[in-house]
Amino acid sequence: MRNFISIQSLLLIILCLYVSAEANTSISPMDKTEQNALYSAIQSLVGKWWNGSDLYPDPCGWTPIQGVSCDLFNDLWYVTVINIGPINDNSLECARNLEISPHLFGLKHLKSLSFFNCFNYPITVPSENWEKLAGSLESLEFRSNPKLLGEFPTGLCSLTKLQSLVLMDNGLTGELPANLGNLAELKRLVLAGNRFSGRIPVSLGGLTELLIIDLSRNFISGVLPMSIGGLVSLLKLDLSNNLLNGKLPEELGKMKNLTLLDLRNNSFSGGLPQSIVEMVSLEEMLLGNNSLMGGNLMKVGWGNLKNLIMLDLSNLGLTGKIPESIAEMRRLRFLAMDNNQLTGKLSPKLADMPSVNALYLNGNNLTGELEFSEEFYGKMGRRFAVWSNPNLCYPVGLLAIGHTPLGVKQCNQQASISSSGLKTELGVGNPNQNANFMALHVFSGSAFGGFWWSVLVKVMVIVFFVTLFL
Known part of the structure; x- marks a missing residue:
């Protein structure tokens, strides 16, 4: 009986060693240039106390970094997601003297980047280097950062693969750039809760893939461009709490997939357009507090x-x-x-x-x-x-x-x-x-x-x- 137990134990040890060996041989290494760029980029965001090589020697494997995800490309690990800020309990929090390092733009397979409630001191988003992520970045968010100042970073318009752009509840100012229309694959555009001014770019009407537009709670003025009718895929349009004026264009009726139309608290005038009845998918129409005399x-x-x-x-x-x-x-x-x-x-x-x-x-x-x-x-x-x-x-x-x-x-x-x-x-x-x-x-x-x-x-x-x- 004792010999039988010993044989069982030996077989179990051999099996564990085999599984461990198989696991080790299946681990793909991380590109060293990518790894160093990741460590430098994270350190500039969370503080110089952070030593990636000591804390996370295998950042895409056994010791993953909070808020960072990776994927395999040609049998090597590359960073695809970085989320900075107190989104989850184990997320990395931003440093008080945070910087956006140029190393961040060296992560050539980065698909998603977000900053939530990060900036404790006034800082601006750099306009340069974004073109280096043009081939990969699909989602970019700066959310709930009241100390994030400056104008709309025009370099973001070079991100031609971008599908979601969220700049929400920050301190951004100035006009929206005309070349927003370059983001041809954009499906979600949320710029709510800033201090943007000026007119809605006509080029916005060319983004036929857009599903959501939220420009609410800004100081955007002028008329609603007729090009808005080109947004035939749009599901939600929220322009509430701005300074928009003029007559509502008949082209609104072309958005037959729209479920939410929120134009409250503006200065629109000239009555209700007849084309409103063509928006047959509408579930919420909110027009209150305008001047449609x-x-x-x-x-x-x-x-x-x-x-x-x-x-x-x-x-x-x-x-x-x-x-x-x-x-x-x-x-x-x-x-x-x-x-x-x-x-x-x-x-x-x-x-x-x-x-x-x-x-x-x-x-x-x-x-x-x-x-x-x-x-x-x-x-x-x-x-x-x-x-x-x-x-x-x-x-x-x-x-x-x-x-x-x-x-x-x-x-x-x-x-x-x-x-x-x-x-x-x-x-x-x-x-x-x-x-x-x-x-x-x-x-x-x-x-x-x-x-x-x-x-x-x-x-x-x-x-x-x-x-x-x-």
Whole structure:
């Protein structure tokens, strides 16, 4: 029995040695020039204390560097990914006196490079040497680096293989370069949260592979170029919170794959283009807080936008009636038309939209009696906003079931006041009715209270929906 155990142990040792030998023979070496360039590039980013050859003698094998990935090319290891910054728990953090070393551009197979929350002191991105990565780099990100200053590094436009360019929440300034159009393979362009100014380059319309454009939260001005219609593959377009003006071009309708159109908080004017109804894939159309004075909703065939989930047309200067065709958007969940100059009666068909759970129509000139069901008021609650429409009223029966719309008067209120006369003025009668009556006047008479309630609730709902569908 003892001999049998000894034989088993011997066989196990031999097997382990064999596997180890096989593993050692299968390990591919790393190109020495590549290895030295990697060590120097990382050290310039994380600090001179970092000694790569001691800490990571086999950076693509047994001792990999955090945030660094490699791949085989001609049986040799080369660096393909570098992520610097506190993205993960074990990521390399940036040095306080960080530098972007020229050795970084010697990594000839580098595909992805990102810097997250790195720069503690003012620094600029170099414009030179990027052409050395033109044959390999596919993704470049500088994200959440408020100390990253200077203008858009024009050398980035030489990265003809680039598919994703993210320069988000930094301190970059100046105009966007005209040669952005050189990035022919670009699929994602995110420049949000900087201080870019000037116009949108016309050349941007030639990037037919683009799926996402986000230029929000900058100081970009001028008109939306007609070349925007060339972005036939685009899925998401976010130009919100800028200084854009002029008329929305009819060419928008050519983007038939677009699911998100966010143009909020600009100065667009001239009404809504008829071509909007051709954007049949749209799920979110957010146009609020512009100057589209005189826009008439009746001229738009809203029934064509059957995929729409969010529609924000607030504070646009819209006039006329609310068309019944809006009720044909069966997937619509959020509808905001508040703070316009809309008139006429509200169609009860609006309550028939099966998915709607937020409806903001406050701050208009709507008239007549609300003709919605008790179930509708119970489902919507305070997400049904119609206050600040002086000539709008609700039927008497709603008071009994406790679903009265905030800030709206009863339709027979004047008659009730006349018949009660002195009793109402002196507070005589049913105390509960008197309290309800006073409460309604507090809300309907206070534009300040109604306005801020509207802002608070609507912002919370918009944030929820945008977070859900982006």
